[in-house]
Amino acid sequence: MLGIIVLLLLPYLARSCPVHCECYLDVAVRCVGPKITDVPGQMPSNMTLLQLNVTNINVLNKWSLQNMSLLLRFSLIQGPLHTIHPLAFYTTPQLRSIKLSLNKLVALPGKVFSPLADLEQLLLDANRLESIPSEMLRGLTRLQHLELSSNQISRLDPGVFDGLSSLTFLNLGGNLISALAPGTFRSLTALRRLMLYTNRLEVLGDDALFGHLPELVDLKIHNNHITRLAPKVFWSLGKLSSLTLSGNQLQEIPEKSFYHMPQLVKLTLWTNPLRSLPARLMGHTPFMQEFYLFSTALATVPGNLFANMTGLLRLNLHLNSQLQVLPAELFHDLPKLKKLSIRGNDLRTLHPDQFFNLASLSVLNLNDNKLRSLPSTIFQNLKVVSAIDLKKNDLQTLPGEIFHSNGVLAKLSLTDNRWHCDCQIEGLAYWLRANKQVLDDKAVMCQSPLYQMLRPLWSLGERDFYACIPLAVGYFPRQRGSQTKISTSRQSPALTTYQPSTSQSMTFPLASSTPASTAWPPRITTTASTTASTTAAATTATSISPEASSAPPSIPSISMEHHSRPFYDRLVLEQGPEFVHHHHHQGWVSVWTLPLDAAHLGLHMTSHILLMVTGALLIFASMCGMYRLEKVMRELWVEDKDGRRAL
Numbered sequence: 001m002l003g004i005i006v007l008l009l010l011p012y013l014a015r016s017c018p019v020h021c022e023c024y025l026d027v028a029v030r031c032v033g034p035k036i037t038d039v040p041g042q043m044p045s046n047m048t049l050l051q052l053n054v055t056n057i058n059v060l061n062k063w064s065l066q067n068m069s070l071l072l073r074f075s076l077i078q079g080p081l082h083t084i085h086p087l088a089f090y091t092t093p094q095l096r097s098i099k100l101s102l103n104k105l106v107a108l109p110g111k112v113f114s115p116l117a118d119l120e121q122l123l124l125d126a127n128r129l130e131s132i133p134s135e136m137l138r139g140l141t142r143l144q145h146l147e148l149s150s151n152q153i154s155r156l157d158p159g160v161f162d163g164l165s166s167l168t169f170l171n172l173g174g175n176l177i178s179a180l181a182p183g184t185f186r187s188l189t190a191l192r193r194l195m196l197y198t199n200r201l202e203v204l205g206d207d208a209l210f211g212h213l214p215e216l217v218d219l220k221i222h223n224n225h226i227t228r229l230a231p232k233v234f235w236s237l238g239k240l241s242s243l244t245l246s247g248n249q250l251q252e253i254p255e256k257s258f259y260h261m262p263q264l265v266k267l268t269l270w271t272n273p274l275r276s277l278p279a280r281l282m283g284h285t286p287f288m289q290e291f292y293l294f295s296t297a298l299a300t301v302p303g304n305l306f307a308n309m310t311g312l313l314r315l316n317l318h319l320n321s322q323l324q325v326l327p328a329e330l331f332h333d334l335p336k337l338k339k340l341s342i343r344g345n346d347l348r349t350l351h352p353d354q355f356f357n358l359a360s361l362s363v364l365n366l367n368d369n370k371l372r373s374l375p376s377t378i379f380q381n382l383k384v385v386s387a388i389d390l391k392k393n394d395l396q397t398l399p400g401e402i403f404h405s406n407g408v409l410a411k412l413s414l415t416d417n418r419w420h421c422d423c424q425i426e427g428l429a430y431w432l433r434a435n436k437q438v439l440d441d442k443a444v445m446c447q448s449p450l451y452q453m454l455r456p457l458w459s460l461g462e463r464d465f466y467a468c469i470p471l472a473v474g475y476f477p478r479q480r481g482s483q484t485k486i487s488t489s490r491q492s493p494a495l496t497t498y499q500p501s502t503s504q505s506m507t508f509p510l511a512s513s514t515p516a517s518t519a520w521p522p523r524i525t526t527t528a529s530t531t532a533s534t535t536a537a538a539t540t541a542t543s544i545s546p547e548a549s550s551a552p553p554s555i556p557s558i559s560m561e562h563h564s565r566p567f568y569d570r571l572v573l574e575q576g577p578e579f580v581h582h583h584h585h586q587g588w589v590s591v592w593t594l595p596l597d598a599a600h601l602g603l604h605m606t607s608h609i610l611l612m613v614t615g616a617l618l619i620f621a622s623m624c625g626m627y628r629l630e631k632v633m634r635e636l637w638v639e640d641k642d643g644r645r646a647l
């Protein structure tokens with residue numbers, strides 16, 4: 001850092017500057033290059049900073065730092081250095097900073113740093129150190145920054161950090177440490193950041209392990225092999241703001257593990273084979289901003305998991321391949337949440353109130369699940385959502401009004417679903433046609449029925465839907481018609497959604513002269529079977545043939561005098577849970593469907609009977625005529641034979 005500052009100053013090359021070196025104002029010297037095999041002599045006497053980079057120095061010997069009585073910062077990095085003389089730093093006891101990163105050090109003399117009572121910074125990262133001698137750091141009471149990462153350290157003496165009462169930063173990441181003795185960190189009362197990531201730790205088994213770290217704000221323990229946490233191991237870390245536990249082998253986490261960290265801002269638990277989480281896990285953590293819980297084996301999570309994290313901004317609860325159910329209230333206490341990702345789970349259904357309270361949500365990722373349907377009100381309160389990703393699900397249709405409240409929606413992904421382009425998709429298709437610009441990929445294709453296959457959803461228009469009943473439920477007169485009873489399960493869980501499954505088959509005219517591409521209304525046999533999640537209920541099948549006027553002549557059709565929409569029996573439970581609710585009575589749902597209109601039925605029947613009767617009369621009359629004719633003929637023929645009288 002100081003080097004950079006010095007570099008900015010006017011370079012002043014002193015006469016005494018050694019070869020391969022640059023000197024700045026006689027206080028900073030920088031020597032670079034493989035031709036340097038030893039610390040150059042004849043340095044400016046006022047030098048406080050010496051940097052040696054990419055040199056060929058193998059050994060730092062007893063006299064290497066001679067005559068550098070003002071040197072404060074010494075750096076010898078990126079070289080083959082493998083040996084340091086035990087007295088190498090005895091000539092420079094005033095040193096504040098030593099940086100020996102990226103060398104080939106395997107071991108250090110036990111007392112090599114002993115005279116450096118003013119040392120504040122010691123960087124030994126990216127060497128090959130296998131252990132830290134227990135007396136090596138003894139007496140470094142001013143040491144603040146100790147970097148030991150990326151070495152081969154496999155064990156730590158319990159007392160190795162004793163006396164480092166000024167230490168604020170300790171990095172032990174990227175080593176081979178498999179166990180930590182209980183008192184290892186007992187002296188580090190000023191420590192703010194402790195890095196233990198990428199080691200081989202197996203348990204954090206002692207409640208007192210971090211017991212004397214009252215100032216700790218950052219604890220990184222990710223990428224270890226931890227299978228077990230002591231129940232109170234984090235309880236004394238009242239100032240902790242970031243904790244990484246990802247990439248371990250945790251199958252469970254003790255109850256209340258994170259109950260005493262009111263300052264927590266970030267917590268990572270991803271890539272642990274977690275099977276369950278306790279009902280009480282998170283204490284009051286109002287500043288929590290980032291919570292990562294993915295790649296676990298969780299099948300569900302406690303409904304109150306996020307209840308204490310009211311400040312959460314980003315939540316990644318994704319890529320949990322076994323996560324099937326989310327409690328309805330799970331996200332209800334996250335008014336500040338901006339991004340929610342629950343993609344790549346095994347979700348099949350979502351509760352209507354799932355996103356009830358996410359008033360600040362801007363990005364919602366629901367892709368790569370197995371969602372089959374969504375409640376029409378599910379996005380209702382997401383007033384500022386700008387991106388919703390629903391691709392790669394099992395959606396066949398969506399309620400037409402589902403996005404009506406999402407006024408600032410700018411990016412919607414709907415591709416790779418099983419869109420079924422029958423009457424039920426009418427509302428969605430119209431909405432998409434009017435809001436096509438929000439689709440991030442326009443290739444939202446119908447997958448069925450056959451005659452609509454690979455048509456973009458937004459291209460469907462009135463011609464595709466005019467054989468459909470109007471969307472509103474209220475269209476059905478309640479005072480007449482037949483009553484169908486559908487039994488629903490009283491015990492259905494809170495997550496019950498009504499999932500209509502409609503199968504449609506189409507009969508093509510046999511001798512049609514009309515080209516198949518013309519949009520003639522096909523003769524559709526609709527079988528709408530409505531299930532209430534658990535109980536299959538009622539099935540009604542009706543044949544309809546819309547208006548004769550546009551139908552090819554070969555199609556048999558019921559003639560319709562008026563040009564109103566033809567109707568057919570259909571259970572419309574999918575129109576919304578309210579509908580069911582209104583008719584729920586003692587486990588039965590009454591659905592009123594409209595059969596033939598009574599007046600028209602009468603008219604049709606009357607004309608039909610009249611026609612039948614007329615036909616019968618005509619047949620009878622012609623038979624009578626034939627009989628009479630034959631009788632006369634016979635008489636004439638007999639007369640002719642007997643009397644030989646010509647006609």
Ligand SMILES: *[C@@H]1O[C@H](CO)[C@@H](O)[C@H](O)[C@H]1NC(C)=O
Nearest residue numbers: 040041042043063064066067
């Ligand atoms: C250190 O300085 C002394 C005199 O002050 C001199 O004799 C000696 O050669 C110097 N050593 C180095 C390594 O420069």
Ligand SMILES: *[C@@H]1O[C@H](CO)[C@@H](O)[C@H](O)[C@H]1NC(C)=O
Nearest residue numbers: 014025026027044045046047
């Ligand atoms: C070195 O420091 C001495 C006093 O300690 C001072 O008199 C002298 O001018 C300095 N030399 C340079 C080149 O800054």
Ligand SMILES: *[C@@H]1O[C@H](CO)[C@@H](O)[C@H](O)[C@H]1NC(C)=O
Nearest residue numbers: 003032051052053054077078
């Ligand atoms: C050391 O030298 C290498 C190669 O020239 C360079 O990439 C690196 O940034 C240098 N490091 C410092 C601290 O100057």
Ligand SMILES: *[C@@H]1O[C@H](CO)[C@@H](O)[C@H](O)[C@H]1NC(C)=O
Nearest residue numbers: 280281282283284304307308
């Ligand atoms: C939220 O935190 C408070 C205080 O730590 C605790 O009493 C409460 O049980 C926590 N709630 C949940 C749902 O964990």
